[in-house]
Amino acid sequence: MANSMYEQNESGGVLVNIRKAVLADIEGIYNLVDYYAERGLILPRSRHSIFETLRDFTIAEQDGQIVGTCALTLAWDGLAEVRALTVAPQHLRSGVGLKIMASVIDEAKQLGISKLFVLTYHPEFFATAGFSEISKEELPHKVWRDCINCSKFPNCDETAMTRQL
Numbered sequence: 373m374a375n376s377m378y379e380q381n382e383s384g385g386v387l388v389n390i391r392k393a394v395l396a397d398i399e400g401i402y403n404l405v406d407y408y409a410e411r412g413l414i415l416p417r418s419r420h421s422i423f424e425t426l427r428d429f430t431i432a433e434q435d436g437q438i439v440g441t442c443a444l445t446l447a448w449d450g451l452a453e454v455r456a457l458t459v460a461p462q463h464l465r466s467g468v469g470l471k472i473m474a475s476v477i478d479e480a481k482q483l484g485i486s487k488l489f490v491l492t493y494h495p496e497f498f499a500t501a502g503f504s505e506i507s508k509e510e511l512p513h514k515v516w517r518d519c520i521n522c523s524k525f526p527n528c529d530e531t532a533m534t535r536q537l
């Protein structure tokens with residue numbers, strides 16, 4: 373698994389580094405997650421929750437700035453959830469999301485995970501990343517543990533998708 377890889381940003385020709393998060397990244401992750409959580413696109417995360425789950429996170433950085441985040445959370449035997457996937461607004465549609473996903477998929481394979489799932493308002497992106505839509509009922513009950521804290525529970529309007537690895 374590549375812990376860190378430098379990728380060319382096709383639109384700007386700018387280098388984006390994809391790597392596992394470290395403690396110094398917590399504030400940057402928090403700010404980006406908070407930006408999209410305030411817009412209702414992902415679940416909010418406290419700094420403390422990011423601290424506790426820091427080892428789940430992969431980040432994209434450019435010039436020392438965090439421009440993308442993604443958490444890979446083990447959910448069940450062979451199953452993991454893709455969470456808190458974000459790309460900074462000024463970098464959207466320049467391939468950063470797919471680069472983070474490629475790194476997270478690599479990590480998941482290394483861990484022996486056989487299937488990823490996501491609950492999302494961006495099914496188009498995940499379809500591009502090789503995910504297919506499923507019925508939410510197909511997911512094991514255990515994966516709903518965080519949904520209880522969601523303001524929309526139990527009327528989830530996100531799309532459930534999975535990708536076999």
Ligand SMILES: CC(C)(COP(=O)(O)OP(=O)(O)OC[C@H]1O[C@@H](n2cnc3c(N)ncnc32)[C@H](O)[C@@H]1OP(=O)(O)O)[C@@H](O)C(=O)NCCC(=O)NCCS
Nearest residue numbers: 413457458459464465466467468469470492494496497500
């Ligand atoms: C979803 C998200 C991470 C995608 O990041 P991104 O870096 O813009 O995605 P990419 O540039 O890698 O997109 C790859 C492909 O996915 C598809 N895609 C991405 N965003 C799309 C959109 N808004 N509408 C339609 N297709 C989209 C396109 O096919 C795109 O390729 P193209 O730009 O050549 O057409 C980003 O939109 C984001 O941060 N959204 C807000 C937070 C969020 O909802 N996260 C998902 C949580 S589950």
